[in-house]
Amino acid sequence: MRIDIITILPELLKSPFEASILKRAIDADLVEVCLHNLRDYTSNNYKQVDDYQFGGGAGMVMMIEPIDKCISQLRTERSYDEVIYMTPDGQTLDQSMANELSLKGNIIILCGHYKGVDQRVRDHFVTKEVSIGDFVLSGGELAAAVLCDAIIRLIPGVLGNETSALTDSFQDDLLAPPIYTRPSEYKGWKVPEILLSGNTPKIEAWREEQAYKRTKAIRPDLLDE
Numbered sequence: 001m002r003i004d005i006i007t008i009l010p011e012l013l014k015s016p017f018e019a020s021i022l023k024r025a026i027d028a029d030l031v032e033v034c035l036h037n038l039r040d041y042t043s044n045n046y047k048q049v050d051d052y053q054f055g056g057g058a059g060m061v062m063m064i065e066p067i068d069k070c071i072s073q074l075r076t077e078r079s080y081d082e083v084i085y086m087t088p089d090g091q092t093l094d095q096s097m098a099n100e101l102s103l104k105g106n107i108i109i110l111c112g113h114y115k116g117v118d119q120r121v122r123d124h125f126v127t128k129e130v131s132i133g134d135f136v137l138s139g140g141e142l143a144a145a146v147l148c149d150a151i152i153r154l155i156p157g158v159l160g161n162e163t164s165a166l167t168d169s170f171q172d173d174l175l176a177p178p179i180y181t182r183p184s185e186y187k188g189w190k191v192p193e194i195l196l197s198g199n200t201p202k203i204e205a206w207r208e209e210q211a212y213k214r215t216k217a218i219r220p221d222l223l224d225e
Contacts, residue, residue, distance in 0.1 A: 111140030
């Protein structure tokens, strides 16, 4: 998989890809992540990427020309499965979407800023609009990093245990069950006996029951869906 991220703040995005699981995935050639500074595609001496909005109103708008030039240049080098725009009014990112995107080959992620991008970008270039929640950030970079993390960890070979991601919360529209590790007793607090029994079928049944109970108590909306 290759992910090309278009941004006006590439330095803000470097850190997440220089550590932890994301760095290991890149070093192992399981994914390629490339950052593109949108200001490199401007046609003015001031590297301007935004302008006032037609019709008046507060806030600047990201211009179509540099975005067009950047996306068009990338498309001359390879084909892309999705051109994703990070925006608060997009489709909310969930595990199902992350699963779907992890199967793609090449993706472009456009990070919004100011009041957003010229609508013509959304009409003619963007294939998917994604939000990480009903709130507004100062830019799309942190949201793009969240999306990349959610996608990349699902690529085969990235996690040490191939089945780990399959037991995460939301994979079956349920929250994950409680988990424990050594010691089996700490300050009088004991691990449930079933987990120490070695009886795999009963343990799995217990986990499924606990996952359902946690979901019903904390996120009943998932059960409604």
